[in-house]
Amino acid sequence: MAMIPFKINFSEKFSKLPSDDYSVGIVARMNDYEFKLVKFRGEFVWHSHPDTDETFIILDGRMMMHFRDKWVEVKSGEMIVIPKGVEHKPASKEGYKALLIEPEGVPNTGDVKNEMTIKKVEWI
Amino acid sequence: MAMIPFKINFSEKFSKLPSDDYSVGIVARMNDYEFKLVKFRGEFVWHSHPDTDETFIILDGRMMMHFRDKWVEVKSGEMIVIPKGVEHKPASKEGYKALLIEPEGVPNTGDVKNEMTIKKVEWI
Numbered sequence: 182m183a184m185i186p187f188k189i190n191f192s193e194k195f196s197k198l199p200s201d202d203y204s205v206g207i208v209a210r211m212n213d214y215e216f217k218l219v220k221f222r223g224e225f226v227w228h229s230h231p232d233t234d235e236t237f238i239i240l241d242g243r244m245m246m247h248f249r250d251k252w253v254e255v256k257s258g259e260m261i262v263i264p265k266g267v268e269h270k271p272a273s274k275e276g277y278k279a280l281l282i283e284p285e286g287v288p289n290t291g292d293v294k295n296e297m298t299i300k301k302v303e304w305i
Numbered sequence: 306m307a308m309i310p311f312k313i314n315f316s317e318k319f320s321k322l323p324s325d326d327y328s329v330g331i332v333a334r335m336n337d338y339e340f341k342l343v344k345f346r347g348e349f350v351w352h353s354h355p356d357t358d359e360t361f362i363i364l365d366g367r368m369m370m371h372f373r374d375k376w377v378e379v380k381s382g383e384m385i386v387i388p389k390g391v392e393h394k395p396a397s398k399e400g401y402k403a404l405l406i407e408p409e410g411v412p413n414t415g416d417v418k419n420e421m422t423i424k425k426v427e428w429i
Contacts, residue, residue: 186370186372186377186385186386186387186388186391186393187377187385188370188377188378188379188383188384188385189383189384189385190382190383191382191383191384192382209360209384209386210358210386211358211359211360211386211406211407212357212358212389212408214338216360216384216386233336234334234335234336235335236333236335236340238362238404240382246310246312248310253310253311253312254312255312258314258315258316258364259312259313259314259315260312260313260315260333260340260404261310261311261312261313262310262333262334262335262340263310264310265336267310269310280362280384282335282406283335284336
């Protein structure tokens, strides 16, 4: 049976995330992909996702997406797709809010495990 | 070889679309999914996509997403996932701009063919 379609309001959902420098919650699903809202400030960890591309849509603020040989500034109203296997490191001094799209179950720190690795992202 | 990651600026891309009431262009790809920017004003056609969910992220304006038994207003800062097989009809008096996400090659009018059917959506 088909789900009853509902809309997702980003502001409302962000208000459910804790005010930490890094927090993530799942808000929607499309086929086997998940949509996650992310708040981040600081420097993430270098990592890559060996099996999938990953999309960031910036909703507020700006990020510096670092690659090994360059960086790209991505701000509100912009998006970037990280190709699978490409090492990257999000960073932001002022902080950003983003919508992240990737297949279900992709680890947030990709091929790396450290203190930033989230075992299980919850729905909000 | 991995693609060189680049960012997409929605305003810049929208400026490349014709000023018709309905226009669509592809702006990015993630695995076998495409991201399309859509401008729409008016009433679309009732249709469904039998094999896939479909995501609308509203970037500007508002739409009434009609279903057979209800409708949902979706406005800037909101998104909705249309489950596969569910009949829907986007409509908007004032017009909206949206980011549409679905697998490559999904026909815009789903299971229906009429004068709104686009044979091939181009990259912008």
